[in-house]
Amino acid sequence: MKITADPARCADHGMCEALLPNVFQVDDTGVVRVAVEQVPDGDIADVRLAVDSCPVAALRAEDN
Amino acid sequence: MLSITVHRATRKIAHRARHTIAALAERFPSPTRALADPPPGSGLRPIPGDYGLPIIGHAIPAMTDNLDFARRRFTRYGPVQWSGLLGRRVVMVIGPEATEEVLTDRDKVFSAQRGYDFLIGPFFHGGILLRDFEEHRYHRRILQQAFTRPRLVGYLDITSPAIEDGMRDWTPGSDFELYPAAKHLLLSLSSKVFMGADLGGEAARLERAFIDAVRGGQALVRTNLPGGMWARGLRGRAVLEDYCRRELPAKRAGAGEDLFSVLCHTASTEGHTFTDQDIVDHLIFVLLGAHDTSTIALSMMGYELGLHPEWQERLRAESLALGKERLDYDDLDRLPALDLVFKEILRMYSPVGQQVRETVRDTAVAGHFVPANTPVIVASYPAMRLADFWHDPDTFDPERFTADRHEDKSHRYAWAPFGGGAHKCIGLYFGGMTVKAIMHRMLLRYRWSVPAGYTPPMGWATGPIPLDGLPIHLEQLPARTPVQHGIGGEPE
Numbered sequence: 042m043k044i045t046a047d048p049a050r051c052a053d054h055g056m057c058e059a060l061l062p063n064v065f066q067v068d069d070t071g072v073v074r075v076a077v078e079q080v081p082d083g084d085i086a087d088v089r090l091a092v093d094s095c096p097v098a099a100l101r102a103e104d105n
Numbered sequence: 106m107l108s109i110t111v112h113r114a115t116r117k118i119a120h121r122a123r124h125t126i127a128a129l130a131e132r133f134p135s136p137t138r139a140l141a142d143p144p145p146g147s148g149l150r151p152i153p154g155d156y157g158l159p160i161i162g163h164a165i166p167a168m169t170d171n172l173d174f175a176r177r178r179f180t181r182y183g184p185v186q187w188s189g190l191l192g193r194r195v196v197m198v199i200g201p202e203a204t205e206e207v208l209t210d211r212d213k214v215f216s217a218q219r220g221y222d223f224l225i226g227p228f229f230h231g232g233i234l235l236r237d238f239e240e241h242r243y244h245r246r247i248l249q250q251a252f253t254r255p256r257l258v259g260y261l262d263i264t265s266p267a268i269e270d271g272m273r274d275w276t277p278g279s280d281f282e283l284y285p286a287a288k289h290l291l292l293s294l295s296s297k298v299f300m301g302a303d304l305g306g307e308a309a310r311l312e313r314a315f316i317d318a319v320r321g322g323q324a325l326v327r328t329n330l331p332g333g334m335w336a337r338g339l340r341g342r343a344v345l346e347d348y349c350r351r352e353l354p355a356k357r358a359g360a361g362e363d364l365f366s367v368l369c370h371t372a373s374t375e376g377h378t379f380t381d382q383d384i385v386d387h388l389i390f391v392l393l394g395a396h397d398t399s400t401i402a403l404s405m406m407g408y409e410l411g412l413h414p415e416w417q418e419r420l421r422a423e424s425l426a427l428g429k430e431r432l433d434y435d436d437l438d439r440l441p442a443l444d445l446v447f448k449e450i451l452r453m454y455s456p457v458g459q460q461v462r463e464t465v466r467d468t469a470v471a472g473h474f475v476p477a478n479t480p481v482i483v484a485s486y487p488a489m490r491l492a493d494f495w496h497d498p499d500t501f502d503p504e505r506f507t508a509d510r511h512e513d514k515s516h517r518y519a520w521a522p523f524g525g526g527a528h529k530c531i532g533l534y535f536g537g538m539t540v541k542a543i544m545h546r547m548l549l550r551y552r553w554s555v556p557a558g559y560t561p562p563m564g565w566a567t568g569p570i571p572l573d574g575l576p577i578h579l580e581q582l583p584a585r586t587p588v589q590h591g592i593g594g595e596p597e
Contacts, residue, residue: 048322052259053531054533055525055533056252056529056531056533058528058529059245059525059527059528059529059531060245060246060249061473062209062526062527067517069514069515069516069517070316070514070515071513071514071517076543085375086374086375087246089372089374090246090249090250090253090374093253093254093255094249094252096254096256096534097259097438
C-alpha cells in the first residue's frame with residue numbers, strides 16, 4: 042500500500058498523526074509528511090481509517 | 106429587568122470577592138522549594154515552585170484567575186514549575202517545547218486517565234480521555250469510526266435544521282445574554298446530533314444533570330457530602346447514564362445517523378465493537394467534550410465580533426457571498442475569514458484551557474526531573490496568551506494566522522487548543538464545523554454589538570468562561586436572500 046498526501050489540501054488537523062504517529066508526521070509548518078515508503082501490513086487498516094478521518098481529504102492510499 | 110440588574114450586580118460582587126480572596130491567598134508566605142531532588146548524575150534540574158496556602162494550595166487563584174496566575178508563575182519560575190493544589194503538588198508546564206514533550210509522550214509515561222481521574226473521574230469515567238496507552242488505542246480506533254469524513258457530513262446534515270429550530274426562540278434586544286443562549290442552543294443541538302432525539306419534556310432535567318456532572322469536577326470539597334457540588338455531580342451522572350441505558354435497545358435496533366446510533370453500530374476493522382457500558386461512557390464524555398467547549402468558542406466569538414464591527418461586517422459579507430443559509434460540508438473551506446476568527450478565538454479563550462496527566466514513572470520534562478505519581482498540567486490557555494510566543498497576545502488580531510504572518514507556525518505546539526499526541530481532540534473538526542455553522546446563520550440573521558471597552562468578568566470551567574452571561578445588543582436583520590456567486594453581484 043502506498044500513501045500520498047496533498048500538501049495543498051493539508052490543513053494541519055493532525056487526525057492521522059494522532060492515530061499513527063510513526064506513519065504520519067506533521068511538521069512545524071503544519072504540513073503532513075508520510076514517513077514510510079511502504080505501509081507495514083499490520084498498519085493497513087489503521088491507514089485506511091486515517092485516510093477516511095482526514096477532515097479535508099488530503100490523504101490517499103492505494104494498493105500496490 | 107430589575108432582577109437581571111440585581112442578579113448581574115450580585116455576580117459582579119461575587120466575582121470581585123473571589124479576586125480579592127485570590128489576591129490575599131497569593132500573599133500568604135510560601136517558600137520556594139524543589140519538587141524533588143533529581144537523581145545524582147542524571148544532569149536533570151529540580152522543578153522550582155511553592156505550595157501556597159495550607160491544604161488547598163493555589164487552588165483559588167488557579168480556578169478563579171487562571172490566566173494571571175499562570176502568567177505570574179511563568180514569570181517567577183519559567184516554563185516548568187510546581188504549585189500546591191487541593192492537597193497535591195502539581196507540576197505546570199507552559200510553552201510549546203514542554204507541551205510537545207508531555208502530549209506526544211514518546212516514553213508512555215504521562216497517564217491521562219490518572220490525571221483526569223482526580224478531576225472528573227467520578228463523573229466522566231470510561232470516557233476516551235480517561236483511558237491510557239494500549240487500551241486507549243483500542244477504544245480510539247473504534248471511536249474514530251464515528252468521526253470519519255462521511256460521518257461528519259452526516260452530523261452536519263442533522264445540525265443545520267437543528268440550528269434553525271434552536272435560534273427560533275432568540276429574542277433580539279439591547280440585553281440579550283449570549284452565553285446562556287449559546288449554551289442552550291448547543292445543548293438542544295447535541296441532543297439531536299448525539300442522541301438523535303428531541304428530548305422534549307426530559308430536556309430540562311437532562312440539561313441540569315449534565316451541568317451538575319460538569320460542575321462536580323470543579324468542587325473545592327472533593328467528597329460526597331449531602332447537598333454538595335460533588336454529590337450533585339454524581340446524581341447528574343446517574344441521571345444521564347439511566348437515560349442512555351433506557352434508549353440503548355432502540356438505538357441498537359435502529360439505523361440512525363446520530364452519534365449514539367453510530368456508536369452502537371461502529372466496529373474497528375478487526376470487528377471489535379463497543380459494549381453497552383462503553384457506549385454510555387463514551388457518549389457522556391463526548392457530550393462534555395463537545396458542549397461546554399463549543400459554548401465558550403461561540404459566545405466569545407460573538408463577544409469579539411460585537412466589539413470589532415469591522416470583522417463582523419467582513420464575516421457577514423463572506424457569509425452572504427456564499428449564497429446559502431445552510432452550510433454544506435465543502436462550504437467550510439469557503440469561509441477563510443471565519444476560519445481566521447475561529448482560530449483567534451481558540452487562541453484567546455482556549456475552551457479546553459489545560460491538559461492534565463500524571464506520571465506513571467520517574468521522568469523528565471524540558472530537562473527537569475519529574476518523579477513518578479506527579480500530576481502534570483499543560484497550561485495551553487495561558488501559553489497562547491504569552492508575549493514570549495505571540496505578538497501582542499491580549500489583542501484580538503485574527504490576521505496573525507494568515508499565510509503571510511503565520512504566528513502559529515513558530516512551533517508545532519504554539520497553537521494547540523486541541524491538545525496533541527494520541528489524545529488529540531477527536532472532535533476538533535466537528536466542533537469547528539458546529540460553531541461555524543451557527544455563526545454563519547447568526548451573521549445572516551442578526552447584527553450585534555457590545556459597548557466599546559466592555560470586558561466580561563471571566564471565571565473558569567473547562568476553560569475560561571464569561572461570568573456575566575455576556576449581554577449583547579442583538580438586532581434582527583431584514584430578511585434577504587443570500588446572494589449567489591456570480592449572479593447577484595456584490596453582497597450588501
